[in-house]
Amino acid sequence: MSEPAVETRDLVREYRGGIRAVDGVSLTVDTGGIFGFLGPNGAGKSTMVRMLTTLLRPTSGDARVAGFDVMTNPDAVRRSIGVALQDAAIDPYMTGRELLRLQAVLHGLKRAQGRARSDELLGRVGLETAADRRVGTYSGGMRRRLDLALSLVHEPTVLFLDEPTTGLDPMSRVTLWDEVRRLNTEHGTTVFLTTQYLEEADQMADRVAIIDGGRIVADGTPRALKAEVGHPLLAVTAADASTPDDVARVLARFGEMVPGAHVGGAAVRLPGGSAAMADAVRALDEAGVRFAEIDLSEPSLDDVFLIRTGRHLEGADTAEGGPATDA
Amino acid sequence: MRGLVVSVGLAGRNLLLVRRVPSVFIPSLVMPLFILVATSGAFHGIGALPQFAGSSYLAFTIPMAATMGAGFAGINSGMTLARDLEGGFFDRLQASPAPRIALIVGPLIAAQVRSLFTTSVVLIAGMIGGVMLPGLASTLLIFGLALLFSAATSCWAIGVALRARTVQAAPIMQIAVFLSVFTSVAYVPQSALTGWLGTVARFNPVTYILNASRSAELTGMVMWSDTWPGLVAGFTALLLLGAFALIPLRHLENR
Amino acid sequence: MTAASPAIRQTAALAWRGILTTIRLPQAWVPSLFFPLVLMSIFTASFGGAPGRIPGFPPVRSFLDFAVSGAIIQGVLIGGTAAGSAFASDIEGGFFDRLVASPTSRVAILTGRLGASMTLAVSQALLFVGLASIFGARVAAGLGGFLVIVVIAALFAAAVGGLGVYLALRTGSAEAVQGMFPLFFALLFFSSAFFPAETMTGWYRTIVDLNPISYLVEAMRAEVIGGATVGTACTGIGIALGLAVITVGASGLALRRRLRVAA
Numbered sequence: 001m002s003e004p005a006v007e008t009r010d011l012v013r014e015y016r017g018g019i020r021a022v023d024g025v026s027l028t029v030d031t032g033g034i035f036g037f038l039g040p041n042g043a044g045k046s047t048m049v050r051m052l053t054t055l056l057r058p059t060s061g062d063a064r065v066a067g068f069d070v071m072t073n074p075d076a077v078r079r080s081i082g083v084a085l086q087d088a089a090i091d092p093y094m095t096g097r098e099l100l101r102l103q104a105v106l107h108g109l110k111r112a113q114g115r116a117r118s119d120e121l122l123g124r125v126g127l128e129t130a131a132d133r134r135v136g137t138y139s140g141g142m143r144r145r146l147d148l149a150l151s152l153v154h155e156p157t158v159l160f161l162d163e164p165t166t167g168l169d170p171m172s173r174v175t176l177w178d179e180v181r182r183l184n185t186e187h188g189t190t191v192f193l194t195t196q197y198l199e200e201a202d203q204m205a206d207r208v209a210i211i212d213g214g215r216i217v218a219d220g221t222p223r224a225l226k227a228e229v230g231h232p233l234l235a236v237t238a239a240d241a242s243t244p245d246d247v248a249r250v251l252a253r254f255g256e257m258v259p260g261a262h263v264g265g266a267a268v269r270l271p272g273g274s275a276a277m278a279d280a281v282r283a284l285d286e287a288g289v290r291f292a293e294i295d296l297s298e299p300s301l302d303d304v305f306l307i308r309t310g311r312h313l314e315g316a317d318t319a320e321g322g323p324a325t326d327a
Numbered sequence: 328m329r330g331l332v333v334s335v336g337l338a339g340r341n342l343l344l345v346r347r348v349p350s351v352f353i354p355s356l357v358m359p360l361f362i363l364v365a366t367s368g369a370f371h372g373i374g375a376l377p378q379f380a381g382s383s384y385l386a387f388t389i390p391m392a393a394t395m396g397a398g399f400a401g402i403n404s405g406m407t408l409a410r411d412l413e414g415g416f417f418d419r420l421q422a423s424p425a426p427r428i429a430l431i432v433g434p435l436i437a438a439q440v441r442s443l444f445t446t447s448v449v450l451i452a453g454m455i456g457g458v459m460l461p462g463l464a465s466t467l468l469i470f471g472l473a474l475l476f477s478a479a480t481s482c483w484a485i486g487v488a489l490r491a492r493t494v495q496a497a498p499i500m501q502i503a504v505f506l507s508v509f510t511s512v513a514y515v516p517q518s519a520l521t522g523w524l525g526t527v528a529r530f531n532p533v534t535y536i537l538n539a540s541r542s543a544e545l546t547g548m549v550m551w552s553d554t555w556p557g558l559v560a561g562f563t564a565l566l567l568l569g570a571f572a573l574i575p576l577r578h579l580e581n582r
Numbered sequence: 583m584t585a586a587s588p589a590i591r592q593t594a595a596l597a598w599r600g601i602l603t604t605i606r607l608p609q610a611w612v613p614s615l616f617f618p619l620v621l622m623s624i625f626t627a628s629f630g631g632a633p634g635r636i637p638g639f640p641p642v643r644s645f646l647d648f649a650v651s652g653a654i655i656q657g658v659l660i661g662g663t664a665a666g667s668a669f670a671s672d673i674e675g676g677f678f679d680r681l682v683a684s685p686t687s688r689v690a691i692l693t694g695r696l697g698a699s700m701t702l703a704v705s706q707a708l709l710f711v712g713l714a715s716i717f718g719a720r721v722a723a724g725l726g727g728f729l730v731i732v733v734i735a736a737l738f739a740a741a742v743g744g745l746g747v748y749l750a751l752r753t754g755s756a757e758a759v760q761g762m763f764p765l766f767f768a769l770l771f772f773s774s775a776f777f778p779a780e781t782m783t784g785w786y787r788t789i790v791d792l793n794p795i796s797y798l799v800e801a802m803r804a805e806v807i808g809g810a811t812v813g814t815a816c817t818g819i820g821i822a823l824g825l826a827v828i829t830v831g832a833s834g835l836a837l838r839r840r841l842r843v844a845a
Contacts, residue, residue: 053422057580078424085422089415093347094340105336106423108329134347150419354764364786365771372781373629375636509620514628524627 003067005031005158005190006052011061013047021047023214024061029192029207031157034184036205036222037194038301040313044214045194046086049162052192053083066158079107082151082159082189086166089147092136096127096146099135100153107154114153121149125179141172148179158190159183165200177204198301198313210305217308222301229299229307230269233258234277236284237265239292246289254280261306265291330426337420337433341407342440355403359396359445363388363452370514378519382545389453390540391513393473394533396445398504401477403441404434405484405500412492427576435481442477446470465543468554472540475561476533480504482568489575507533532560589687596686596694601701603668610668614660614706618653619713625649625776638780642807643720650714651802652775654731655795657710658703658739659770663763665699665739666746670756682841692837696743696830703739707732719806727805730815734802737822742766744829751836775799797821 006029013022022044029035039045050056052065054074063070066080090099097118104114122131125145130138144164151159165173183189195201201208202222210218218225238247248257248266254276261267270276277296284291305313345352367385374384411417420430450460460466484500511533520528528534539557542550604610626645633642642648672678681691711721721727749759773795782790790796801818804810
């Protein structure tokens with residue numbers, strides 16, 4: 001399919017008082033991939049998703065989802081998309097099975113078809129045993145899985161997940177990631193995923209767009225974006241009589257300094273990578289500079305964000321998912 | 328028609344909630360019953376007024392209790408909708424390809440089913456108190472008028488819910504129904520009303536709905552001259568309140 | 583006396599706080615004015631033809647004279663429930679814990695809330711009688727009668743407030759206390775608050791005759807429409823006092839139990 005799954009041009013959402021939650025966003029999401037939409041709280045992620053899922057009317061600009069215009073053909077869009085929003089919009093008084101069947105009815109599936117589909121999806125997300133319990137009794141992870149199942153009832157071509165793992169424990173988070181990946185590879189569903197967790201975007205997405213204050217500040221594959229930032233970062237903490245300035249003076253010889261990146265010390269980008277680290281340590285020793293800690297880290301999407309906006313991404317340090325080694 | 332199937336599906340869900348959420352279910356059952364018993368018991372003596380022409384005050388009260396019950400059965404739909412809007416469940420409905428009108432017709436159908444239930448409860452309670460059913464046609468008319476009223480109040484509550492989007496609007500829905508019934512011929516016939524209430528009741532559509540229902544209840548027949556004003560009043564209210572409920576549907580995506 | 587005076591000052595302070603917090607929150611006082619007044623005006627307009635035409639109806643100048651006392655009792659009932667739920671909110675919100683942890687006398691915690699209720703009830707009685715007089719009602723027994731009305735209202739407010747506080751202490755939930763409101767409302771209808779008991783029949787009449795609220799309303803009513811005696815006044819005041827003693831006593835015990843558990 002040559003038609004992109006999602007395409008927007010100068011999309012704007014303005015509220016009374018002139019506040020622009022989304023300020024001219026243009027992006028393209030190719031069919032079949034996982035697209036990560038990353039940004040701090042209040043950046044406009046949810047507003048974008050609501051516009052793309054026909055829940056909110058754009059103030060200006062164009063948006064096409066699954067080949068249909070969001071404003072002139074919303075019904076066609078609704079038939080093609082699956083939606084799992086924040087707060088896992090579900091009714092606590094109904095059972096999982098009842099909710100799935102209701103969703104099937106909403107999408108026009110015939111009764112028998114709807115039942116079969118519900119059972120199948122319950123199995124797929126691992127909720128068969130809890131299917132006839134009221135959703136109010138489900139744990140957070142279970143609710144998100146149900147939410148995912150609900151969004152898949154009609155086999156959508158594009159799936160919108162708005163912060164799907166916020167507030168989940170690490171186990172549930174990983175389970176959800178696996179499920180989403182499987183959807184993408186086995187069914188070819190395009191996934192539009194918004195998140196505030198950078199390693200979620202890093203791990204899951206084929207392409208990433210970073211949004212801040214309603215505008216896109218970066219757009220590309222995670223690898224390309226990080227490569228732009230450049231080289232690994234060496235951070236050294238000053239100790240005893242040595243000051244951060246002492247450390248900085250030595251490190252400045254080895255590459256480009258990154259001011260403000262390391263409190264209590266200094267940080268430098270090492271073009272030579274880990275090999276150059278040994279040289280830098282030796283240089284500090286020779287200069288008589290005392291240091292307590294030394295850390296070499298690969299660039300992250302947070303670094304991308306930092307370079308483009310001068311701030312850290314919120315939630316960069318609070319996400320518990322951890323690097324791939326934890327999985 | 329897909330809209331109808333979806334509406335029935337949504338109605339089913341609404342009715343499910345009545346069973347599952349006791350704080351909704353019990354008032355729907357108890358309130359009209361209480362009104363019937365308390366009103367006919369406390370104000371029993373008023374039946375001695377000449378304007379009642381000797382009819383039983385209990386029989387006189389049955390239509391009022393049924394109407395009040397229908398009114399509240401109607402606004403329950405609005406309260407559920409408000410809860411859905413506030414909690415986010417409505418997003419799911421809105422993002423689905425369900426026809427927009429089904430989002431209103433579904434709760435409306437549920438309200439009608441509840442209204443059938445409350446009217447039955449009132450009529451049965453009346454029978455226990457000694458007032459027999461007034462005949463098939465009259466009984467059907469009483470049910471019909473209750474359905475008309477619950478449809479109207481349902482539209483009212485849905486309209487409020489779509490605009491307010493919060494459960495805090497529930498008192499507005501409730502007080503409107505209370506006042507609309509109490510400022511009509513709730514306790515005595517029009518001829519016995521004094522002062523400001525006499526004038527207000529004359530312009531209140533609920534007065535004519537109640538009159539039609541009472542005529543059926545007390546005479547045991549369907550008297551067209553008593554009935555048509557009630558039908559006109561009821562359908563007019565339904566039309567206006569229906570518009571009140573439908574108009575926000577166009578602007579759902581503006582919030 | 584020196585041991586008592588801090589308790590009195592604390593009661594006054596807490597009562598004043600209770601009054602202020604009530605006034606500042608419309609949903610705390612609007613229902614206690616709105617419902618009784620609306621019902622009173624609807625009943626007066628609906629049943630205006632009753633006096634003189636219904637056998638068993640006491641001799642009154644107008645239905646409004648008849649209805650005022652019922653409205654006052656209704657207002658006190660609603661206001662008292664609000665007081666109980668406010669007390670529960672204090673528990674939920676932590677203000678109660680702060681009081682307990684302070685040198686505030688335990689008695690004052692209770693009497694402060696009740697003091698607020700009683701003061702509000704008296705103001706309400708004043709307001710209702712005032713409004714009714716604007717529309718033509720008169721208190722037949724004059725100032726003395728009005729005092730009887732006020733005393734009964736205050737004592738009944740203590741009784742309802744006491745029950746509200748008791749429920750608050752036992753459930754700790756404002757919602758649970760509010761949930762009791764329909765029951766109280768029902769109790770009001772099963773009394774002679776809105777219509778004379780003499781016109782009622784059967785089992786309904788029996789319940790009404792057993793309901794203490796009927797006697798409170800009738801004692802107040804006698805002062806308004808005439809026919810009050812020392813006997814009726816004492817009955818009303820006595821019953822209100824008795825109810826207050828029971829509920830306030832119960833809430834005192836509940837308070838002590840809660841504090842003992844907490845300690």
